[in-house]
Amino acid sequence: MVDLPNTGDAVIPDEDRLAELGYKQDLKREWSLIHSFGVSFSIISILTGITTLFHYGLTTGGPGVMSVGWIVVNFFTFFVGLGMAEIVSAVPTSGGPYFWAAMLANESWAPFAAWMTGWFSFLGQIAVTAGITFGAANLVSTVATVKGFEPTPKKIIIIHAALLWTHATINSFGVKFLKYFTYVSVLFHSVGAACVSISVLAKAPTHQSAKFVFTTFNDSTGDPGWSKIASPAYVAVIGLLVAQYAITGYDAAAHMAEEIKDASRAAPYGVLMSMGVSSVFGFFIMLAFLFSIQDFERTITSRYRQVSQPF
Numbered sequence: 001m002v003d004l005p006n007t008g009d010a011v012i013p014d015e016d017r018l019a020e021l022g023y024k025q026d027l028k029r030e031w032s033l034i035h036s037f038g039v040s041f042s043i044i045s046i047l048t049g050i051t052t053l054f055h056y057g058l059t060t061g062g063p064g065v066m067s068v069g070w071i072v073v074n075f076f077t078f079f080v081g082l083g084m085a086e087i088v089s090a091v092p093t094s095g096g097p098y099f100w101a102a103m104l105a106n107e108s109w110a111p112f113a114a115w116m117t118g119w120f121s122f123l124g125q126i127a128v129t130a131g132i133t134f135g136a137a138n139l140v141s142t143v144a145t146v147k148g149f150e151p152t153p154k155k156i157i158i159i160h161a162a163l164l165w166t167h168a169t170i171n172s173f174g175v176k177f178l179k180y181f182t183y184v185s186v187l188f189h190s191v192g193a194a195c196v197s198i199s200v201l202a203k204a205p206t207h208q209s210a211k212f213v214f215t216t217f218n219d220s221t222g223d224p225g226w227s228k229i230a231s232p233a234y235v236a237v238i239g240l241l242v243a244q245y246a247i248t249g250y251d252a253a254a255h256m257a258e259e260i261k262d263a264s265r266a267a268p269y270g271v272l273m274s275m276g277v278s279s280v281f282g283f284f285i286m287l288a289f290l291f292s293i294q295d296f297e298r299t300i301t302s303r304y305r306q307v308s309q310p311f
Contacts, residue, residue, distance in 0.1 A: 014092065014263050021103075023093050030175055031260045036253040036270030037277075038182035044274055045132070046282040047189055047196070049246025052135030054289065058300050061239025062218030063208075063290045069236070070286055073243035074279040081275045084251055085268035092267050094258035096251060097121055128248065133163045175259060193281045197288035204292035213290045220300055246282055250275045 015025040031039075057066040084097075093099045098118035105113035137160035141151035170181065201207070219227040219235050227235045253270030257263040260270075293299050 014261070017264060018093065018258070021091060021093065023099075025258065027094060027258045028175070029259055029261045029263075031179065031256060031266075033260075033262075033266040033269055034186075035179055035182050036256065036260050036266045037273045038186045038270075039256055040250045040252040040270050040274035041189060041277060042182065042185040043249030043252045044247060044278045045189060045249075046246055046278050046285060047193060048132055048136055048139075049248075050242070050282060050285055050289075051139055052132065053242045053245055055300070057239055057242035058218065058296075059220035060241075061236045063213050063216045063293075065217065065236045065239040066242055066286060067214050067290060069240045070243045070279075070283055073240055074247060074275075074283075077244070077247050078272075078275055078279075081250055081271050084254060085271045088254040088257055088271065089264050089268040092254075092257035092260075092263035094255060096255040096257070129164075129167070133167065134160050136163055190277070190281065193285055197284045200288045200292045204294070206294060207291045208293055212296075213287065216296075218296075218300070243282075247275065247278060250278075 014029060018025050061069070087100050087104075088096075091100055091103060098114045098121060101117040102110040102114035134156075137156050138151075140159055140163075141149065141156050145151060171178070217232065217236075219225040219232070221227075221235060225235070226238075250271050253260070253267045253274065257267040260266045
């Protein structure tokens, strides 16, 4: 285990702090606190996280698990964020978790800890990118069915590939472009979330009761259902994936620490601010959709799967 520098209340320039850690500054620091917050907030992306698994949540636990589960999952996940924020404030390197693992592990285990953390992080990035993009492809194809589009596996894969190409193109423009794109993303996710929530609630002919939203349990996992094969608790636990899937990626600010000015302060603030704002906005979106459900049985059996059905 490496002893971290104890700086007390002294303000140490970013490059000097990295030098104390034996780490050479290579990247340019062009990002500020708003970018630190924006990159984590964008990668969490509550709009895509909730919409992708909305139908899944309705069938694995139902509204009660989705609403209460959002509160429970966010509460405990915030402690993970606090831990990450504490570490990145002391070790603001671009390596993020894999570099932390090497520094915090016993010296003999440091290479193994860094290797395992790095590979799990890398594979996780691939999996989450594929998963989110495939979910978006399904959502796009589902929304398009309103206009008569017939989604097929081949068409969905083509949409998936097009979205991945779009992601790659945007990221190829470099940091300066991404700085401004971050502003657009923050605006889209905040204003967009508010507009969607308000419009759905305002246009819904009727609204469900609070009892329905916070207590209704549903198991549509098949016949006879996992609540009978195992237990209702099992269904509730797998239903928590909706919230857990949505609130991921908040460590993005830590990965960008070497490109952030005053990283030892801005990076941890970025982690925690993105989690807090996403939790609040996400809860409003979740409640807006759940309160606006008109016919629950028709919703979970509708061909307009995921979150497009309420529209």
